[in-house]
Amino acid sequence: MQLREAILGRHTTNGHFKPDPVSLEHQHRLMEAASRAPSHFNSQPWRFVLIDDDATRGQIAEIAGRTMHQLMAGGKFFTRYRRYFRFSKQEMAERRDGIFIDKLPGPLRPFVKHVFSETGQKVVNTLRVPNTLGKDNRKLVEGSPLLLAAMLTREEYREGELSGFYSLLGMGMAIENIWLTTLDLGMGIQFISTPMEFPEAWAELRELLQIPEELELIAMYRLGYLPDDAKRPTIDWTSSHRKRLSQYVFRNTCATPEADADPNFGEVPGS
Numbered sequence: 001m002q003l004r005e006a007i008l009g010r011h012t013t014n015g016h017f018k019p020d021p022v023s024l025e026h027q028h029r030l031m032e033a034a035s036r037a038p039s040h041f042n043s044q045p046w047r048f049v050l051i052d053d054d055a056t057r058g059q060i061a062e063i064a065g066r067t068m069h070q071l072m073a074g075g076k077f078f079t080r081y082r083r084y085f086r087f088s089k090q091e092m093a094e095r096r097d098g099i100f101i102d103k104l105p106g107p108l109r110p111f112v113k114h115v116f117s118e119t120g121q122k123v124v125n126t127l128r129v130p131n132t133l134g135k136d137n138r139k140l141v142e143g144s145p146l147l148l149a150a151m152l153t154r155e156e157y158r159e160g161e162l163s164g165f166y167s168l169l170g171m172g173m174a175i176e177n178i179w180l181t182t183l184d185l186g187m188g189i190q191f192i193s194t195p196m197e198f199p200e201a202w203a204e205l206r207e208l209l210q211i212p213e214e215l216e217l218i219a220m221y222r223l224g225y226l227p228d229d230a231k232r233p234t235i236d237w238t239s240s241h242r243k244r245l246s247q248y249v250f251r252n253t254c255a256t257p258e259a260d261a262d263p264n265f266g267e268v269p270g271s
């Protein structure tokens, strides 16, 4: 696979994976890719847990589903993240950032614009959206043959210090290497971030994975091979647009936005 093709084709997998286990060879290819990322002074501050055991995956899925439900039912999600949501394809095409919920059950569609108001939240709860999302999330995680915990050593990840900042940069690059490698292996990957919204759930994960004091749990992912017929979850979103050059690049100083040479730059690849 060509590098550009991989970079433009990289995306989040919101749907199910094949149930087939991820081969050990492929798991190690992913870890090899992570290890080739740059790190300050070649410190390689990342550590990973590869989770393929049924019972542990089941427990993580329960935590993921529960926290998704909690996040959606409590109203925290809509107040905290409102600014990232777009309500039409046109809005998405103009701003070219954020998330557009493009798959919703029929009865919910008329409410989509009001979902961020107090009444909207009541409707969301009455229509049991948090239950649907929680159940979907649990099933998605449980059905993912490989889960991945990404950690940093506390020796390097020291908050407020440059080494802490450098470690996070390095970790981001290691994850991107993993992500790009999934494309080469016919796999997909998705963040599992909802447990991070609740410190007690994050602590549960730490305990479950027996993470020692000297390591900090940074992020969780679910991975697997992509199915031939990808079925989308009941409620789903798209975020494939990217900004035009003039919206995020400058020439020489920040006073001069870069000119847009290609009118299709930032369009959804392949569309």
Ligand SMILES: Cc1cc2nc3c(=O)[nH]c(=O)nc-3n(C[C@H](O)[C@H](O)[C@H](O)COP(=O)(O)O)c2cc1C
Residues within 6 Å of the ligand: 010, 011, 012, 013, 014, 098, 099, 190, 191, 192, 193, 194, 239, 240
């Ligand atoms: C720090 C971070 C946390 C994220 N958390 C989630 C998450 O919990 N669930 C999810 O589906 N995607 C999550 N994402 C993925 C973004 O939503 C996604 O990358 C973005 O919308 C662009 O879509 P794409 O990856 O398909 O190009 C996260 C990304 C980052 C960098």
